[in-house]
Amino acid sequence: xxxxxxxxxxxxxSNLLKGKKGLVFGVANKRSxxxxxxxxxxxxxxxxxxxxxxxRIKESVSKLVEGLPTQSPLxxxxxxRDDQIQALFGxxxxxxxxxxxxxxxxxxxxxDDLAGRTVDTTREGYRLSHDISAFSLxxxxxxxxxxxxxxxxxxxxALTYLGADKVVPNYNVMGLAKASLESGVRYLxxxxxxxxxxxxxxxxxxxxTLAARGISGFTTMLENHRNRxxxxxxxxxxxxxxxxxxxxxxxxxxITGEIIYVDCGYRTIGA
Ligand code: NAD
Ligand code: IMJ
Numbered sequence: 395x396x397x398x399x400x401x402x403x404x405x406x407x408s409n410l411l412k413g414k415k416g417l418v419f420g421v422a423n424k425r426s427x428x429x430x431x432x433x434x435x436x437x438x439x440x441x442x443x444x445x446x447x448x449x450r451i452k453e454s455v456s457k458l459v460e461g462l463p464t465q466s467p468l469x470x471x472x473x474x475r476d477d478q479i480q481a482l483f484g485x486x487x488x489x490x491x492x493x494x495x496x497x498x499x500x501x502x503x504x505x506d507d508l509a510g511r512t513v514d515t516t517r518e519g520y521r522l523s524h525d526i527s528a529f530s531l532x533x534x535x536x537x538x539x540x541x542x543x544x545x546x547x548x549x550x551x552a553l554t555y556l557g558a559d560k561v562v563p564n565y566n567v568m569g570l571a572k573a574s575l576e577s578g579v580r581y582l583x584x585x586x587x588x589x590x591x592x593x594x595x596x597x598x599x600x601x602x603t604l605a606a607r608g609i610s611g612f613t614t615m616l617e618n619h620r621n622r623x624x625x626x627x628x629x630x631x632x633x634x635x636x637x638x639x640x641x642x643x644x645x646x647x648x649i650t651g652e653i654i655y656v657d658c659g660y661r662t663i664g665a
Contacts, residue, residue, distance in 0.1 A: 405433070405434070405437050405632065406434075406437065406438075406636060406639075407437045407438065408437075408438045408439070409438070409439045410438050410439070410639075410643045410644060410645070411435060411438040411439045411440035411494075411639070411642070411643055412438075412439035412440075413439070413441075414439070414440050414441070414494040414495065415440070415441045415442075415443075415490045415492065415493055415494050415495075415545075416435060416440055416441075416442055416443070416493065416494055416495035416496060416497065416642065417442070417443045417444070417445060417486065417493065417495075417496050417497065417538070418431060418432045418435070418442055418443070418444050418445070418497045418499070419444075419445040419471070419473070419496070419497060419498055419499060419500055419534065420445075420497075420498065420499030420500045420553075421444055421446060421451075421455050421458065421459075421499075422446075422447070422451050422454065422455070422604050423451075423454050423458075423604060424458060425601075425602065425603045425604065425631070426499065426603055426604065427499050427553055427598060427601060427603060427631065427634055428497060428499035428553075429458060429631075430631030430632060430634055430635040431497050431499065431551075431634060431635045431638040431639075432444070432462070432497075432635075433632075433635055434632065434635025434636055434638060434639045435495075435497075435635070435638070435639055435642065436462050436463060436464070437639075438639055438643065440494075440495075441464050441466070441490075442462065442464070442466045443466060443467045443468070443469060443486060443489065443490065444459060444466060444467070444468050444469065445469050445470075445471040445473075445482055445534075446468055446469070446470060446471065447470075447471070447472055447473075448470060448472055449470075452468070452470070455468060456468060467485075467486075467489050469481075469482040469485060469486065470482075473500055473525075473526060473530035473533065473534065474525055474526060474530075476533070479533055479534065479537050480537065482537075483537040483538065483541065486541065487541060490541070491541075491544065492541050492542075492544035492545040493538055493541035493542055493544075493545060493548060494542070494545050494547075494548055494549065494642075495548060495549045495550065495551070495642040496534060496535065496538050496548070496549075496550045496551075497550075497551050497552075497638060497642070498530065498531050498534060498550065498551070498552040498553065499552075499553045500526060500527065500530055501526065501527040501553075501568065501571070501572075501605060502522070502523065502526040502527060503519065503522065503523035503526075503527070503566075503567050503568045503571065504519050504522060504523070505608070506519065507519040507523065507566055507567045507568075508564050508565070508566055508567075508568065508609065509564050509566075509610070510566075511566075512566040512567060512569075512570075515566065515567045519567055520567055520570070523567045523568060523570075523571045524570070524571045524574055527568065527571040527572065527574075527575060528571045528572075528574035528575040528578060531550075531552050531575055531578050531579070531582070532578055532582065535550055535582055535586070535591075535593065538550070539586070539589070539591070542586075542589065542591050543589055546590060547589065547590030547591055547592075548586075548589075548590070548591040548592070549591070549592045549593075549594075549641065549642045549646065550582070550591070550592065550593040550594070551594055551595070551596060551638050551641050551642055552575055552578075552579060552593075552594075552595050552596075553595070553596055553598060553634075554572045554575055554576050554579075554595045554596065554597045554598075554653060555568075555569075555572055555597060555598065556597060556599075556655075556657065556660070556661055557569035557572055558572035558573040558575070558576050558597070559573070559576075559661075560661070563611075564609060564610070564611070575595070576595055576653055579593050579594060579595045579651060579652075579653065580651045583650040583651030584651065587650055587651075592641075592646070592647075592649065592650035593650060593651065594641050594646070594649060594650060594651070594652050594653070594654065595652070595653040595654070596634060596637050596638060596641070596653075596654055596656055597653050597654065597655045597656070597657065597661075598629060598634050598656050598657065599619055599623070599628060599629040599655075599656065599657030599658055599660055600612070600615050600616055600619055600628065600629075601628070601629060601630075601631060601634070602616065616628055619657075619658075619660055622660060622663055623657065623658035623659050623660040623663070624658065624659030624660075624662065624663065625658035625659055626658075627658055628658065629656055629657055629658050633656055634656055637654060637656045641654070
Protein backbone atom coordinates (compact mmCIF):
# COMPACT_ATOMS: atom_id res chain seq x y z
CA UNK A 395 0.00 0.00 0.00
CA UNK A 396 1.16 3.53 -0.72
CA UNK A 397 2.30 5.34 2.41
CA UNK A 398 2.04 8.99 3.30
CA UNK A 399 5.13 10.91 4.27
CA UNK A 400 5.86 13.00 7.36
CA UNK A 401 3.38 15.52 8.73
CA UNK A 402 4.36 19.08 9.56
CA UNK A 403 8.03 20.04 10.03
CA UNK A 404 7.94 23.16 12.21
CA UNK A 405 6.64 22.64 15.76
CA UNK A 406 3.41 24.45 16.69
CA UNK A 407 3.94 27.19 19.26
CA SER A 408 1.65 29.50 21.26
CA ASN A 409 1.30 31.19 24.64
CA LEU A 410 -1.69 29.06 25.66
CA LEU A 411 0.27 27.42 28.51
CA LYS A 412 2.22 30.52 29.54
CA GLY A 413 2.28 30.74 33.35
CA LYS A 414 0.99 27.15 33.63
CA LYS A 415 2.93 24.64 35.68
CA GLY A 416 2.95 20.88 35.23
CA LEU A 417 4.65 17.61 36.08
CA VAL A 418 5.72 15.03 33.52
CA PHE A 419 6.35 11.41 34.56
CA GLY A 420 8.07 8.80 32.39
CA VAL A 421 10.96 10.44 30.56
CA ALA A 422 13.78 7.90 30.12
CA ASN A 423 15.44 9.18 26.94
CA LYS A 424 14.84 11.34 23.87
CA ARG A 425 12.54 8.74 22.29
CA SER A 426 10.22 8.61 25.31
CA UNK A 427 6.62 9.63 24.65
CA UNK A 428 6.89 11.70 27.84
CA UNK A 429 9.73 13.69 26.26
CA UNK A 430 7.71 14.27 23.07
CA UNK A 431 4.89 15.60 25.25
CA UNK A 432 7.25 17.75 27.36
CA UNK A 433 8.63 19.39 24.22
CA UNK A 434 5.15 20.20 22.93
CA UNK A 435 4.07 21.64 26.29
CA UNK A 436 7.25 23.69 26.49
CA UNK A 437 6.62 25.03 22.96
CA UNK A 438 3.36 26.49 24.29
CA UNK A 439 5.04 28.22 27.23
CA UNK A 440 4.50 25.72 30.07
CA UNK A 441 6.87 25.45 33.02
CA UNK A 442 7.67 21.81 33.73
CA UNK A 443 8.97 19.55 36.47
CA UNK A 444 9.97 15.92 35.87
CA UNK A 445 9.50 12.79 37.95
CA UNK A 446 12.12 10.19 37.01
CA UNK A 447 12.30 6.55 38.06
CA UNK A 448 15.75 6.42 39.67
CA UNK A 449 19.52 7.07 39.64
CA ARG A 450 19.97 4.87 36.55
CA ILE A 451 18.28 7.37 34.22
CA LYS A 452 18.89 10.62 36.12
CA GLU A 453 21.76 11.71 33.89
CA SER A 454 20.00 11.15 30.58
CA VAL A 455 16.91 13.01 31.85
CA SER A 456 18.94 15.99 33.13
CA LYS A 457 20.81 16.27 29.81
CA LEU A 458 17.51 16.49 27.92
CA VAL A 459 15.91 18.88 30.36
CA GLU A 460 18.90 21.27 30.24
CA GLY A 461 17.85 22.08 26.68
CA LEU A 462 14.43 23.43 27.71
CA PRO A 463 13.94 27.21 27.79
CA THR A 464 12.81 27.33 31.44
CA GLN A 465 14.49 25.87 34.54
CA SER A 466 12.88 22.48 35.14
CA PRO A 467 13.37 20.68 38.46
CA LEU A 468 13.84 16.90 38.51
CA UNK A 469 12.35 14.72 41.24
CA UNK A 470 13.28 11.11 41.87
CA UNK A 471 10.11 9.02 42.06
CA UNK A 472 9.70 5.28 41.78
CA UNK A 473 5.89 5.07 41.70
CA UNK A 474 5.86 1.84 43.71
CA ARG A 475 7.15 3.91 46.66
CA ASP A 476 4.56 5.93 48.62
CA ASP A 477 7.36 7.73 50.49
CA GLN A 478 8.90 8.95 47.23
CA ILE A 479 5.53 10.14 45.87
CA GLN A 480 4.92 12.05 49.12
CA ALA A 481 8.42 13.56 49.11
CA LEU A 482 8.04 14.61 45.46
CA PHE A 483 4.80 16.49 46.01
CA GLY A 484 6.18 18.10 49.21
CA UNK A 485 9.07 19.47 47.16
CA UNK A 486 6.82 20.46 44.22
CA UNK A 487 4.66 22.49 46.62
CA UNK A 488 7.78 24.40 47.71
CA UNK A 489 9.07 24.86 44.16
CA UNK A 490 5.81 25.58 42.28
CA UNK A 491 3.20 26.46 44.94
CA UNK A 492 0.38 25.12 42.76
CA UNK A 493 -0.03 22.81 39.77
CA UNK A 494 -2.07 23.00 36.55
CA UNK A 495 -1.43 19.60 34.96
CA UNK A 496 0.14 16.17 35.26
CA UNK A 497 1.28 13.76 32.54
CA UNK A 498 1.49 10.00 33.24
CA UNK A 499 3.65 8.00 30.79
CA UNK A 500 4.60 5.04 32.97
CA UNK A 501 4.23 1.33 32.29
CA UNK A 502 6.04 -1.80 33.34
CA UNK A 503 5.53 -5.55 33.32
CA UNK A 504 8.05 -8.31 33.79
CA UNK A 505 9.51 -9.36 30.45
CA ASP A 506 8.36 -12.96 31.13
CA ASP A 507 4.78 -11.71 31.11
CA LEU A 508 5.09 -10.00 27.70
CA ALA A 509 5.39 -13.27 25.78
CA GLY A 510 3.58 -16.58 25.67
CA ARG A 511 0.10 -16.98 27.13
CA THR A 512 -1.78 -14.53 29.36
CA VAL A 513 -3.25 -17.52 31.18
CA ASP A 514 0.26 -18.23 32.54
CA THR A 515 0.54 -14.81 34.25
CA THR A 516 1.65 -15.18 37.88
CA ARG A 517 0.04 -13.42 40.85
CA GLU A 518 3.24 -11.40 41.30
CA GLY A 519 3.45 -10.49 37.59
CA TYR A 520 -0.15 -9.30 37.69
CA ARG A 521 0.43 -7.31 40.88
CA LEU A 522 3.60 -5.60 39.67
CA SER A 523 2.21 -4.59 36.26
CA HIS A 524 -0.98 -3.20 37.77
CA ASP A 525 0.83 -1.41 40.60
CA ILE A 526 3.25 0.43 38.29
CA SER A 527 1.05 0.90 35.22
CA ALA A 528 -2.43 1.53 36.67
CA PHE A 529 -2.48 2.20 40.43
CA SER A 530 0.23 4.85 39.98
CA LEU A 531 -2.28 7.07 38.13
CA UNK A 532 -4.52 7.06 41.20
CA UNK A 533 -1.63 7.65 43.60
CA UNK A 534 -0.16 10.55 41.59
CA UNK A 535 -3.54 12.17 40.90
CA UNK A 536 -4.49 12.03 44.58
CA UNK A 537 -1.15 13.54 45.60
CA UNK A 538 -1.61 16.31 43.01
CA UNK A 539 -5.23 17.10 44.02
CA UNK A 540 -4.43 19.77 46.68
CA UNK A 541 -2.01 21.52 44.31
CA UNK A 542 -4.60 21.48 41.50
CA UNK A 543 -7.14 22.99 43.92
CA UNK A 544 -4.72 25.82 44.63
CA UNK A 545 -4.67 26.56 40.89
CA UNK A 546 -8.49 26.47 40.68
CA UNK A 547 -8.49 23.19 38.74
CA UNK A 548 -6.21 20.83 36.87
CA UNK A 549 -5.80 18.44 33.99
CA UNK A 550 -4.32 14.94 33.86
CA UNK A 551 -3.31 12.94 30.79
CA ALA A 552 -2.27 9.26 30.85
CA LEU A 553 -0.84 7.21 28.00
CA THR A 554 -2.56 3.97 27.03
CA TYR A 555 -2.64 1.43 24.19
CA LEU A 556 -5.16 -0.47 22.05
CA GLY A 557 -4.20 -3.68 23.90
CA ALA A 558 -6.50 -2.47 26.73
CA ASP A 559 -9.51 -3.11 24.53
CA LYS A 560 -8.43 -5.66 21.91
CA VAL A 561 -6.15 -8.68 22.17
CA VAL A 562 -2.71 -7.78 20.82
CA PRO A 563 -0.12 -10.61 20.66
CA ASN A 564 2.34 -10.55 23.60
CA TYR A 565 0.81 -7.45 25.22
CA ASN A 566 -0.82 -9.89 27.66
CA VAL A 567 -0.96 -8.66 31.28
CA MET A 568 -0.13 -5.11 30.13
CA GLY A 569 -3.47 -5.17 28.30
CA LEU A 570 -5.25 -5.90 31.58
CA ALA A 571 -3.26 -3.15 33.32
CA LYS A 572 -4.14 -0.64 30.58
CA ALA A 573 -7.83 -1.62 30.84
CA SER A 574 -7.58 -0.75 34.53
CA LEU A 575 -5.78 2.50 33.72
CA GLU A 576 -8.50 3.50 31.24
CA SER A 577 -11.27 2.69 33.67
CA GLY A 578 -9.31 4.69 36.25
CA VAL A 579 -9.37 7.67 33.88
CA ARG A 580 -13.20 7.56 33.88
CA TYR A 581 -13.63 7.05 37.64
CA LEU A 582 -11.08 9.74 38.51
CA UNK A 583 -12.79 12.12 36.06
CA UNK A 584 -16.11 11.48 37.83
CA UNK A 585 -14.58 12.06 41.29
CA UNK A 586 -12.66 15.21 40.43
CA UNK A 587 -14.86 17.01 37.90
CA UNK A 588 -16.49 19.08 40.65
CA UNK A 589 -13.07 20.51 41.46
CA UNK A 590 -12.53 21.43 37.80
CA UNK A 591 -9.94 18.67 37.48
CA UNK A 592 -10.12 16.81 34.15
CA UNK A 593 -8.66 13.34 33.50
CA UNK A 594 -8.15 11.89 30.02
CA UNK A 595 -6.20 9.20 28.19
CA UNK A 596 -4.32 9.16 24.90
CA UNK A 597 -4.18 5.79 23.18
CA UNK A 598 -1.08 5.98 21.00
CA UNK A 599 -0.26 3.83 18.01
CA UNK A 600 3.06 1.94 18.22
CA UNK A 601 6.13 4.17 18.52
CA UNK A 602 9.72 2.97 18.63
CA THR A 603 10.63 3.76 22.25
CA LEU A 604 12.64 1.89 24.90
CA ALA A 605 9.43 0.22 26.13
CA ALA A 606 8.57 -1.00 22.64
CA ARG A 607 11.89 -1.89 21.03
CA GLY A 608 12.62 -4.77 23.37
CA ILE A 609 9.51 -6.56 22.14
CA SER A 610 10.15 -9.34 19.65
CA GLY A 611 8.53 -8.62 16.30
CA PHE A 612 8.10 -4.90 17.01
CA THR A 613 9.44 -3.89 13.60
CA THR A 614 6.82 -6.11 11.95
CA MET A 615 4.15 -4.51 14.16
CA LEU A 616 5.17 -1.03 12.95
CA GLU A 617 4.98 -2.24 9.37
CA ASN A 618 1.52 -3.83 9.86
CA HIS A 619 0.34 -0.62 11.46
CA ARG A 620 1.55 1.45 8.54
CA ASN A 621 -0.12 -0.85 6.03
CA ARG A 622 -3.49 -1.01 7.78
CA UNK A 623 -3.89 2.53 9.16
CA UNK A 624 -6.08 4.81 7.03
CA UNK A 625 -3.34 7.45 7.03
CA UNK A 626 -0.89 4.88 5.65
CA UNK A 627 1.91 5.64 8.11
CA UNK A 628 2.98 5.31 11.72
CA UNK A 629 2.19 7.97 14.29
CA UNK A 630 4.89 10.52 15.18
CA UNK A 631 5.99 11.52 18.66
CA UNK A 632 5.07 15.15 17.93
CA UNK A 633 1.46 14.09 17.19
CA UNK A 634 1.14 12.56 20.66
CA UNK A 635 2.68 15.77 22.06
CA UNK A 636 0.20 17.96 20.17
CA UNK A 637 -2.78 15.94 21.43
CA UNK A 638 -1.52 16.07 25.03
CA UNK A 639 -1.10 19.83 24.67
CA UNK A 640 -4.67 20.15 23.34
CA UNK A 641 -6.13 18.10 26.21
CA UNK A 642 -4.11 19.91 28.90
CA UNK A 643 -4.75 23.39 27.49
CA UNK A 644 -7.93 25.48 27.67
CA UNK A 645 -8.77 24.05 24.22
CA UNK A 646 -9.68 20.79 25.99
CA UNK A 647 -11.80 22.42 28.71
CA UNK A 648 -14.96 20.45 27.87
CA ILE A 649 -13.32 17.03 27.69
CA THR A 650 -12.95 14.65 30.64
CA GLY A 651 -13.05 10.88 31.18
CA GLU A 652 -12.22 10.36 27.51
CA ILE A 653 -9.71 8.15 25.68
CA ILE A 654 -8.52 9.74 22.44
CA TYR A 655 -6.88 7.44 19.87
CA VAL A 656 -3.86 8.96 18.15
CA ASP A 657 -3.10 6.03 15.88
CA CYS A 658 -3.50 7.28 12.29
CA GLY A 659 -6.96 5.64 12.32
CA TYR A 660 -5.67 2.07 12.87
CA ARG A 661 -8.32 0.92 15.35
CA THR A 662 -11.19 2.02 13.18
CA ILE A 663 -10.42 -0.63 10.52
CA GLY A 664 -12.21 -3.95 11.08
CA ALA A 665 -10.62 -6.15 8.44
P1 NAD B 1 9.66 4.63 27.80
O1 NAD B 1 10.42 3.40 28.16
O2 NAD B 1 10.40 5.75 27.22
O3 NAD B 1 8.82 5.14 29.06
C1 NAD B 1 8.36 4.30 30.09
C2 NAD B 1 8.71 5.01 31.38
O4 NAD B 1 8.15 4.32 32.52
C3 NAD B 1 10.23 5.11 31.61
O5 NAD B 1 10.60 6.45 31.71
C4 NAD B 1 10.43 4.41 32.93
O6 NAD B 1 11.45 5.00 33.73
C5 NAD B 1 9.05 4.59 33.55
N1 NAD B 1 8.83 3.66 34.68
C6 NAD B 1 8.79 2.31 34.66
N2 NAD B 1 8.65 1.83 35.92
C7 NAD B 1 8.59 2.91 36.75
C8 NAD B 1 8.47 3.08 38.16
N3 NAD B 1 8.40 2.03 39.00
N4 NAD B 1 8.44 4.35 38.66
C9 NAD B 1 8.54 5.42 37.85
N5 NAD B 1 8.66 5.33 36.50
C10 NAD B 1 8.69 4.09 35.97
O7 NAD B 1 8.52 4.12 26.78
P2 NAD B 1 7.22 4.86 26.19
O8 NAD B 1 6.82 4.03 25.03
O9 NAD B 1 7.48 6.29 26.02
O10 NAD B 1 6.12 4.63 27.33
C11 NAD B 1 5.39 5.70 27.92
C12 NAD B 1 3.91 5.34 28.01
O11 NAD B 1 3.37 5.26 26.71
C13 NAD B 1 3.61 4.00 28.68
O12 NAD B 1 2.48 4.14 29.51
C14 NAD B 1 3.31 3.11 27.50
O13 NAD B 1 2.46 2.06 27.88
C15 NAD B 1 2.60 4.10 26.62
N6 NAD B 1 2.45 3.70 25.22
C16 NAD B 1 3.54 3.40 24.46
C17 NAD B 1 3.38 3.05 23.12
C18 NAD B 1 4.55 2.70 22.24
O14 NAD B 1 4.35 2.09 21.21
N7 NAD B 1 5.77 3.08 22.60
C19 NAD B 1 2.08 3.01 22.56
C20 NAD B 1 0.99 3.34 23.37
C21 NAD B 1 1.19 3.68 24.69
C1 IMJ C 1 4.67 -4.17 24.45
C2 IMJ C 1 4.62 -5.56 24.57
C3 IMJ C 1 4.02 -6.37 23.61
C4 IMJ C 1 3.46 -5.81 22.49
C5 IMJ C 1 3.51 -4.42 22.36
C6 IMJ C 1 4.13 -3.60 23.32
N1 IMJ C 1 3.06 -3.57 21.37
C7 IMJ C 1 3.34 -2.28 21.69
C8 IMJ C 1 4.02 -2.26 22.89
C9 IMJ C 1 2.37 -4.03 20.16
C10 IMJ C 1 2.96 -1.11 20.87
C11 IMJ C 1 4.54 -1.04 23.61
N2 IMJ C 1 3.55 -0.57 24.64
C12 IMJ C 1 2.29 -0.06 24.14
C13 IMJ C 1 3.77 -0.66 26.00
O1 IMJ C 1 2.90 -0.24 26.75
C14 IMJ C 1 4.98 -1.27 26.56
C15 IMJ C 1 5.07 -1.58 27.86
C16 IMJ C 1 6.16 -2.31 28.46
C17 IMJ C 1 7.33 -2.65 27.80
C18 IMJ C 1 8.32 -3.37 28.46
C19 IMJ C 1 9.60 -3.81 27.78
C20 IMJ C 1 10.71 -4.13 28.75
C21 IMJ C 1 10.25 -4.74 30.04
N3 IMJ C 1 9.02 -4.48 30.51
C22 IMJ C 1 8.09 -3.74 29.80
N4 IMJ C 1 6.94 -3.39 30.43
C23 IMJ C 1 6.00 -2.69 29.78
O2 IMJ C 1 11.04 -5.46 30.69
